[in-house]
Amino acid sequence: MRRTRPPAEDESIADFVRRKFGPELLERLVAPFVSGVYAGDPEQLSLRASFPTIHEYESQYGSVLRGAIKSRPAKGAPRAGLCSFRDGMETLPRAMAARLLSSLHFETSVTSVRHGKANGKPWFEIDIARRDRHETLAASAVIFATPTQVTSQILANLSESFAPIFSRIEYAPVAALSAWYRREQFQRLPDGFGFLVPRTEGLHALGTVFNSSLFPGHAPEGIVSITSFSGGATDPKFCELSEQEITETICGEVARVLKIKDQPVTTNLQRYARALPQYNLGHTQLVKSLEMLAGSMPGLFFTGNYLSGPSIGSCVEQAFHTADAARIYLASIGEAGVGAVAHA
Numbered sequence: 001m002r003r004t005r006p007p008a009e010d011e012s013i014a015d016f017v018r019r020k021f022g023p024e025l026l027e028r029l030v031a032p033f034v035s036g037v038y039a040g041d042p043e044q045l046s047l048r049a050s051f052p053t054i055h056e057y058e059s060q061y062g063s064v065l066r067g068a069i070k071s072r073p074a075k076g077a078p079r080a081g082l083c084s085f086r087d088g089m090e091t092l093p094r095a096m097a098a099r100l101l102s103s104l105h106f107e108t109s110v111t112s113v114r115h116g117k118a119n120g121k122p123w124f125e126i127d128i129a130r131r132d133r134h135e136t137l138a139a140s141a142v143i144f145a146t147p148t149q150v151t152s153q154i155l156a157n158l159s160e161s162f163a164p165i166f167s168r169i170e171y172a173p174v175a176a177l178s179a180w181y182r183r184e185q186f187q188r189l190p191d192g193f194g195f196l197v198p199r200t201e202g203l204h205a206l207g208t209v210f211n212s213s214l215f216p217g218h219a220p221e222g223i224v225s226i227t228s229f230s231g232g233a234t235d236p237k238f239c240e241l242s243e244q245e246i247t248e249t250i251c252g253e254v255a256r257v258l259k260i261k262d263q264p265v266t267t268n269l270q271r272y273a274r275a276l277p278q279y280n281l282g283h284t285q286l287v288k289s290l291e292m293l294a295g296s297m298p299g300l301f302f303t304g305n306y307l308s309g310p311s312i313g314s315c316v317e318q319a320f321h322t323a324d325a326a327r328i329y330l331a332s333i334g335e336a337g338v339g340a341v342a343h344a
Contacts, residue, residue, distance in 0.1 A: 003062030006048075006055060010281045013050060014042040020064065032196035035206040038310065039172040039232030039276050049279035049287075052308075080313075084215045092312075107131055112157045113142060115297050121333050122298045140335045141299040141326050145319070147274065148306050158297070165290050169283070169306050173239040174275035177250045178211075178227045179264040180219065187259045189213075190224060195257065203253045204230045204238050223265070228254050233278060243269050277306035298333075301326050 004020065011019075013034055017026040026042065034042045038050060048055040057067025073079065085091035097104055108130040116123055118138075126137045144151045152166035183189060190210040197203050208228040212219035219225035228250050231239035238246070247267050254260065287307055294300045303322040305315050 004058060005062065006058050010046050010048065010284065012043055012281055013045045013047050016047045016054075017042070020058075027200055028198055032198050032207065035199070035232055035234065036196045036229075038278065039174050039206060039229070040278050040280075041233040044233065044278065044280045046279050046281045046283050049283035049308075082214060084218070086217065105130065110154050113154055115158055115300070124299060139299075140333060141301065141330055143301045143303060143322060143326055145303050147304065148277070149274075151302070151304075159293065161293055162290075165286055165293070168286055170233075170278045170280060171274035172233040172276050172278055173231045173236050173271070173273050174206075175230045175239045175246050175250075176227055176270045176272070177230070177247060178225065178268045178270075179251060179254070180266050181224045181226075181260060181264050183222050183224055185261045186224060187261075190226060190258060194226070197257075199234060204235060205250050205253045205257075206230055206232055206235075208254055208257075226254070231275075239271055239273070246271075276310050299326075299329060301329075 006016075013030065014026055017030045031042050034040055034045060034050075038045060040050075053071075054064055054067075057064045057071070061067040061070060105128075108128055111127045111129055111134075113127070114125040116125070121140065124139045124142050126139060126142065128135050128137060144154070146154070148166040148169050148171075152163050155162045190213050192210060193214060194207060194209040196207040197205050206229045208226050211225040211227055212223070230246065230250055238249075241249075247269055251264060251267070290302065290307075294302060301322050303315075303319050305311075308318060309315065
């Protein structure tokens with residue numbers, strides 16, 4: 001395996017793959033994978049921001065394969081796997097709400113935040129609107145877990161420097177179409193995770209997940225459930241079509257791939273205008289700039305999928321790190337309580 005070194009400047013995923021493995025691997029494997037994970041454009045996504053482990057492998061070992069071999073878990077070590085909830089993803093926020101009890105406020109929005117000092121300690125004042133009433137809360141620390149456009153708006157009075165940073169973090173739109181079919185409509189039942197679609201195939205579908213294959217019991221007996229994704233950074237206008245146009249197009253494409261007979265029993269389309277943040281070239285520096293700016297205001301913390309990892313698992317891990325940082329900060333200024341949390 002030939003040793004190489006990554007360039008000093010930020011490198012796109014596409015440039016990295018062409019440099020290390022050639023254009024065919026990019027077209028047939030990596031680009032579809034990137035569409036499935038980020039709904040992004042490999043020509044624009046930053047390797048070190050989107051897949052930092054791969055960047056680290058080349059930096060440290062001079063080879064992605066060598067790095068993967070040397071970093072593989074010990075024999076018998078537990079491996080990460082897929083999981084879901086029997087009653088759907090809403091199970092997670094419902095469980096969190098149950099634990100928070102009276103600390104969680106519904107129908108409440110944060111309108112602005114101010115920063116100052118009280119008794120020599122950094123202090124925040126948070127203006128909130130709750131059921132037509134306006135209040136001001138005081139806190140030693142504030143954690144923002146809101147999307148970039150919301151966070152930028154709330155922080156406008158705190159510093160004008162936040163808005164230019166947040167505005168540079170782009171989002172890709174995604175249309176998610178769930179479809180249910182009878183088993184006999186398939187020549188061969190879907191088995192495994194699903195499939196991804198190279199852009200060169202000329203389809204609008206980015207990929208399809210075989211829900212009922214992955215998670216038995218998530219579909220009624222005799223029914224096959226699948227979910228297809230479309231749009232993304234490479235095909236954003238597709239998400240603006242009518243519900244009927246999107247449904248007919250995607251169902252037709254998937255039917256040809258999986259050889260499905262007739263129309264689905266039922267479908268459900270969900271469109272997300274800002275589905276996934278794009279870790280485009282320069283993203284790592286944006287995050288560093290945000291951290292430096294927040295560091296100049298002790299007690300201010302951020303967490304969210306626009307920082308380092310869009311998956312739920314990554315967001316949960318990041319949230320724990322942020323909570324620990326806030327806890328350590330509060331202890332350092334002699335505060336035993338927790339700060340206020342800005343939420344959408």
